[in-house]
Amino acid sequence: MRLEGKTALITGGASGIGAAAAELFVREGAKVAIVDIQREAGEALAERLGAGAFYRDCDVTEESDLVAAVDATVERFGSLDALFHCAGIVGSVGPLATTPGKEWRFSIDVLLNGTFYAMKHAARVMVGQRSGSIITMASTAGILGGLGPHAYTAAKHGVVGLTKSVATELARSGVRVNTIAAASMATPMVANVLTGDPNDIAGAERALAEASPLQGRPGLAMDVANAALWLASDDSGYTTGHTLTTDAGITIGATAEGPAFAEYQPIIREAGRTGLDVD
Secondary structure (H helix, E strand, O other): OOOOEEEEEEEEEOOOHHHHHHHHHHHOOOOOEEEEEHHHHHHHHHHHHHHHHHEEOOOOOOOOHHHHHHHHHHHOOOOEEEEEEEEEEOOOOOOOOOOOOOHHHHHHHHHHHHHHHHHHHHHHHHHHHOEEEEEEEEHHOOOOOOOOHHHHHHHHHHHHHHHHHHHHHHHHHHHHEEEEEEOOOOHHHHHHHHHHHOOHHHHHHHHHHHHHHOOOOOOOOHHHHHHHHHHHHHHHHHOOOOOEEEEEOHHHHOOOOOHHHHHHHHHHHHHOOOOOOOO
């Protein structure tokens, strides 16, 4: 019960990492607002989780939607103790010369501007409370080049920098701000990229296991949810401005015994847009 008495808002909470975090946070005692654009999946998850959760539509590219989501959470539960901003997409892909400006702008709008809006309005509440934990989603592509499409890489580098910058501002208010830099995890978004079927989680797990430096173990949504749980809880009470990697050592140069991780990156870089989903 590491989150007993706390309230969390999870963007992109209807599936993938966001859904895993919502389930884990409720089990650990939190009340959870699940916000997403996937209404059917979000409502079903909230119903399954019971009175400690509710669903609300939210497009993270619209600042007003995040204002309303934060306000609804506070109205429903009385506080906002943790934000896990998990909403994301693969976004624009392909070579620099052929990347359309419209797709670039949309990718940045979802991945970076949406992060800014979520942080801004969670902080509005948390600063008044003099407490809270803001958790953003970066990526291994936010640490190293070549691990994702251009727009995705640029946005995730921006998330890492924004997280550090906001952490310095909010520290004196007792609000902690950290980010999780995850490798590709077996989620619907990644399954769609690797296998062409967002429901083929088993296929994604097999591919990621071959690419994993950590004894052939694939990354799972719950691995990131567990990292978010630690950052949301008082266990990480002296941690802010930190980039927590969940990547089996990829960003420190670890390699797999099976097919090299790099063999899967062209698939990720050249995949078509998968639509709004969670990382």
